[in-house]
Amino acid sequence: MKMKAKELLPLLTTHGRTLFDEDRKALFFNWTCSGFTVAFSGTRLSARMTALGDKIPPMPGFPEPPVDWPCFGVVTENGELENRTECREEDAPFTLWEGAPGEHTLRVVKLSENARGKLGLLELETDGEFLPAPANKRPVVEFVGDSITCGFGNEAADNDMVFRTREENGWTSYGALAARELGCEWSMICESGIAVSRPEREIFPMHAMDEIYAFTDELFDSKRGAEPAQWDFAARRSDIVVINLGTNDATPIRFYRDASEIEPMELHFQQKYKAFLKEVRRLNGPDALIVCSLGSMDYYLYDRLLAAVNEYKEETGDGKIVPFKFVAINFLTEGYGGGAHPSSKTHARMGAQLASFLRPYVDKVKKERER
Numbered sequence: 069m070k071m072k073a074k075e076l077l078p079l080l081t082t083h084g085r086t087l088f089d090e091d092r093k094a095l096f097f098n099w100t101c102s103g104f105t106v107a108f109s110g111t112r113l114s115a116r117m118t119a120l121g122d123k124i125p126p127m128p129g130f131p132e133p134p135v136d137w138p139c140f141g142v143v144t145e146n147g148e149l150e151n152r153t154e155c156r157e158e159d160a161p162f163t164l165w166e167g168a169p170g171e172h173t174l175r176v177v178k179l180s181e182n183a184r185g186k187l188g189l190l191e192l193e194t195d196g197e198f199l200p201a202p203a204n205k206r207p208v209v210e211f212v213g214d215s216i217t218c219g220f221g222n223e224a225a226d227n228d229m230v231f232r233t234r235e236e237n238g239w240t241s242y243g244a245l246a247a248r249e250l251g252c253e254w255s256m257i258c259e260s261g262i263a264v265s266r267p268e269r270e271i272f273p274m275h276a277m278d279e280i281y282a283f284t285d286e287l288f289d290s291k292r293g294a295e296p297a298q299w300d301f302a303a304r305r306s307d308i309v310v311i312n313l314g315t316n317d318a319t320p321i322r323f324y325r326d327a328s329e330i331e332p333m334e335l336h337f338q339q340k341y342k343a344f345l346k347e348v349r350r351l352n353g354p355d356a357l358i359v360c361s362l363g364s365m366d367y368y369l370y371d372r373l374l375a376a377v378n379e380y381k382e383e384t385g386d387g388k389i390v391p392f393k394f395v396a397i398n399f400l401t402e403g404y405g406g407g408a409h410p411s412s413k414t415h416a417r418m419g420a421q422l423a424s425f426l427r428p429y430v431d432k433v434k435k436e437r438e439r
Contacts, residue, residue, distance in 0.1 A: 069110075070193040081105040081201040083177070084255040085284045085299055089292070094118050094188030098288050100218050100238035100256040103140070103177040104189070110196025112166045113174060119155035120186040120291065125273075138185035139233045143175040149239050152179065155187055173201065180233035181218040182287050183259045207252045207433045208305065209426070211243035212277060212348075213312035215260035216365060219244075221406020222415050228406045235405075240412055242394075243310065245419030250430045255306065257281060264313045265340035267320040268333050274320070277313055278344045282351060301351045307433050308426060309352055310359040312394075314341070318368040334372050341376040349386065356388065357429050363394025364410055364418055392425055394418050 071079075073095040074088060080095075084102030088095050097103045106113070121135040141152040142164050151164060165174055178187055192198070211217050219241035221231060228235075238244060238256065247254035262275045280286035283296040290296070314337070321333045341360075348358055360377050362370045370393060377391050395417070397404065402413040410418065 069195075069197045070191060071198060072191050073189045076106070076189075076192060076198065079106070079198050079200050081203055083175070083204075083253065085257065087284050087288070087297065089188060091292070092118060092188060092190075094190050096186060096188040096285070096288060097176075097178050098138075098182040098186045098285055099178070100181050100241070100258055101177055101179075101244055101254065102256070103175060105173060105175045105201045106192060107171065107173045107199040107201040108194045108196055109169075109171045109199065110194040111169045112195055113164045113172075114193045115162050115164050115176070116190040117155045117160050117162055118158050118188045118190050119160070121156070122183060122185050122291075124183070133231070136180070136184035136231075136233050138178060138187035139180040139236070140176060140178050140187060141239065143177055143239075145173060149177075152234075154234055155185075159190065169196075171199065177239060179219075179238050180236045181215075181220070181238070181258065181260060182285070184231075184233050184236070186288055186291065204253045205437075207250075207307040207430055207437075209243070209247050209250075209252050209254045209308040209310060210306040210352075211254060211256045211258065211310050211312070212281065213243075213256075213258040213310075214262045214316055215258075216315065216363075216410060217241060217243055217256060217258035217312050218260055219415065220260050220409045222410060222412045224406030226411075227404040227408055231406055237412075240415060242410070242415045242418035242422060245416060246422040246426065249419065249423040250426060251434075252307075252430060255304075259287070261316055262313070263317040264337065264344055265317070267317065268336035269320060269324055269329060271320045271323050274316065278340065278347065281344075281347065301353070306352055306356050308357045308359065308429065309348055310361060310392075310422070311348070312361045312363070314362050314369045314373055315366040318366055321368070334369065337369055338372040338376045338379075341373060342380045345376065345380045345389065346384075349384075349389075354388075358389040359392050359426070360389065361392040361394060361422075364397050364414060365408070367393070367396070392422070395421060
């Protein structure tokens with residue numbers, strides 16, 4: 069049985085912010101850990117995928133980077149991530165799974181980040197037939213962040229400065245680990261180098277989360293020359309939103325040489341962070357818990373983050389917003405991932421720390437749904 073992506077849409081359960089591109093006739097799942105669950109009867113499952121490469125602008129003094137291509141994997145029924153691979157073609161065949169006959173449910177997940185290659189499903193084929201995939205009924209956590217949330221270089225050699233998408237594993241990033249430990253579904257909106265907002269004194273171009281958060285996939289729409297489409301927050305409610313931003317907002321402040329401008333630049337971040345919180349609350353509704361975190365690389369702006377949270381709470385009376393500070397990287401026991409980013413060991417510890425913090429709230433959500 070062979071079905072095109074558009075025909076499959078009613079049968080699949082999608083994860084994260086996905087979209088169907090009518091021009092390419094493909095279901096694109098570009099964000100970290102986005103993808104789909106498919107159910108079928110048979111002994112094998114194959115796919116045709118389409119990929120678009122991305123080329124990151126070179127940093128001053130560094131060589132021209134290569135084109136990055138997306139990586140994905142298949143999560144089997146025992147929860148193991150298998151068949152990890154990279155897609156480099158506009159129309160490429162892949163064997164996703166082979167095994168014993170029967171009914172099976174598999175999850176296809178994008179492992180690399182949105183800014184480093186786009187990935188779409190064109191077609192699925194099985195020797196049996198496709199079945200409706202089970203709908204998600206678990207609490208949903210949305211992770212909003214930068215390279216740390218993406219899992220940048222978490223499988224790279226210690227402090228390797230060369231980025232490779234095959235060494236970026238979103239499935240073992242702290243957010244994915246925490247969500248699975250808590251029995252939650254999750255979504256990720258994250259991009260390496262992104263800040264909460266554009267700095268008051270811009271030294272080099274920076275992407276800002278407050279400019280793209282409301283959209284389904286501004287990165288993909290910008291690449292294909294389309295107007296960014298609004299994400300339907302009401303249809304896909306998050307129970308928890310974890311924001312881990314502020315690391316890259318500190319960079320322009322560090323580069324600025326006029327000492328008299330440092331405090332105004334910090335205050336600019338504080339004001340923009342508070343404005344972003346208001347937007348996150350407006351889009352996600354009154355019931356979502358918003359967690360304002362920072363770490364595990366840099367804490368320069370944490371005091372300003374706390375000030376923004378406190379001001380927001382005083383102004384709005386919003387009691388469902390809390391700060392959270394990750395324990396910093398322990399390079400002696402955990403080493404580094406690529407470019408001094410958290411390693412897989414650090415992500416595992418961060419995931420456990422966050423899960424412990426969120427567990428009381430998740431348990432409360434689960435009990436409320438059982439009533």
